[in-house]
Amino acid sequence: MTQRIVIIGGGAAGIDVLEFLLRAQSVHETAEITLIKREHEGFFSSCGLPFALQGLYELNELVLFEPEFYRAKGVDFRTGTEVTSINIPGNCVRLATGEELPYDDLVIATGSRPFMPPISGTDCEGVFTLWNREDGERLTAVLAGGEPKNAVVIGGGMIGLQAAVAFARKGLKITVVECCPSLLPAILDPDVASVVQKWLRNELTFVLGRSVRALEGAERVAAVRINEAAIAADLVLIATGMRPNVELARTAGLALGACGGIQVDHSLRVMRAGSYLKHVYALGDCIEVIDAVTKRSRLSQLASTALIQARVVTSNLLGGTATYAGCLSPTVASIAGMQVGSVGVTTAYARSCGMNVTAGTAIKYTKARFFPSRKLIVAKLLCDSNSGRLIGAQLVSEEGVAERINELTLAIKAGVTATAIIMRERCFEPSLTMVEDVLVDAAMKARNREITP
Structure with a gap:
């Protein structure tokens, strides 16, 4: 049949x-x-x-x-x-x-x-979302015309930041408005997000912890109203999730x-x-x-x-009995050459769920310090204070983020502890890795252990 x-x-x-x-x-x-x-x-x-x-x-x-x-x-x-x-x-x-x-x-x-915030003016000409092919075609045509000079991106998440960088590299002056006090609040703690903000500071202007009240303009958008201030804008991208x-x-x-x-x-x-x-x-x-x-x-x-x-x-x-075990939402994004990754929970989300969190943050090179191509990498690991289990991770670097996020996704799923990360044997070759990875340093800090030379 x-x-x-x-x-x-x-x-x-x-x-x-x-x-x-x-x-x-x-x-x-x-x-x-x-x-x-x-x-x-x-x-x-x-x-x-x-x-x-x-x-x-x-x-x-x-x-x-x-x-x-x-x-x-x-x-x-x-x-x-x-x-x-x-x-x-x-x-x-x-x-x-x-x-x-x-x-x-x-x-x-x-x-x-796309979520459209409950503000006036979203129907003005020059207001965009970035969701599908039609959005891409409209934005591409506008950027190719060279008319916009000042763009405001509402939302400091991944799509908002990636689009903001694209606009900036087309010669536009960019302001990113984020209602939370830090960028990428869904995936990064504020201390890690500050690394991303510092990386982008020469290309983008940020207004953090402020909400947009309205988009102003007759037929075409002319400004973004934030409380008593207005930011000039002839292009607005709404990237609020x-x-x-x-x-x-x-x-x-x-x-x-x-x-x-x-x-x-x-x-x-x-x-x-x-x-x-x-x-x-x-x-x-x-x-x-x-x-x-x-x-x-x-x-x-x-x-x-x-x-x-x-x-x-x-x-x-097909007649099977498969089940879905739940999500860890491993995430990675390339933003202006910076790789940003996250998996599991942030500190704020974990605490809102009643969890006690111990965190450890480390900064280290991705490979031996004598290699000229070495890059710094920032890693933050979150552990359950009671069990020591890994429950979240955040990484920022110019290289090596995606593979570590994938590794940590498996570790969280398996209930691995910070101690297990510290004691696990890892591969080493000086042109590719450090003999002791940044994840080990972060795990030691998360378990309140002193790092010795």
Whole structure:
């Protein structure tokens, strides 16, 4: 009997499920797969947008797969198509055209959308978000025209900072406004964030701990109002985070969690009327997940999170019993040549969850000091004060951040302690590493041990 699988959404989460299904030999013989997305391209990698704005490559290079690629594999890949409702009792979805598509299994991967702060003036000309291909095309055209001179980026997170650097390197004067007292507050403690701010100080101006009250201008934005002050701006980018896109789920009666995402169980099945549905799954930016450290619900809107969730969903679509163990949200970003990484919890978040935290910060070279290509690296490790278990890590350097974040992700998942990090044998070659890594120094400080020469 043919299994009818319908996937709503063609971002990273939906495409990952599709890719994993196509790799399963049995699917080609037993399943009919339909993927529905509003956008007109195949798979567009939005993570690359800030670097396209810098001119490192063209926007069209971010289209990794065209619809024809999947159609040739037998997928009913529908672009420019909107799902208007999900009929859970009837096991079908309704399209804007009025067509109804029946399913045996449904995958909801509706993603997220930019959060627009509740301020006036966001509809002025010259106000942008950076979310999809259309946003990238609009910004690229404006920057190519050479008209903007002063840009304000609202939001000091990863996307905001990467975009701000792109604007600065196009010759604009840039001010970044962040309502929190430090940059990257979702992933870095203030002391580590200050390293990033220092790195960027020659390219960007920062206004921290202040909120935007309004965008001013008649038809076109002219200034950003912050309390009594106004910052001149003929281009404004709003980068204040993303919110789960859950309208379809809400109207279908699916349960939403405290963070606004779709509520799912460990198999990533959705809930309706108090019961988890056997054949309806959700994943990616639109769902809430369990934090693997705090055991609390949270959002983890990362492509890497969606990839693991897609493995779970695909296994279960094919009759498996896979479960999702929760997220650690390992994050890395390149900002003006500085690599910034984080995994697990920040100090503020851990304490808000009632955890006692011991932290250790170390600064060291990435390789032997006699190598001219050596770089400094800052590492901060957070441990549970009671057990000594590693619960978070933050790193900043020009090199070597991503691999350490991946290593620490595995360590946190395994319940590794600071002592275990100190006592673990590591590889050494002077052109590549230090004999005692910065993580060891940070772990020793986190456990209140003196570092000896």
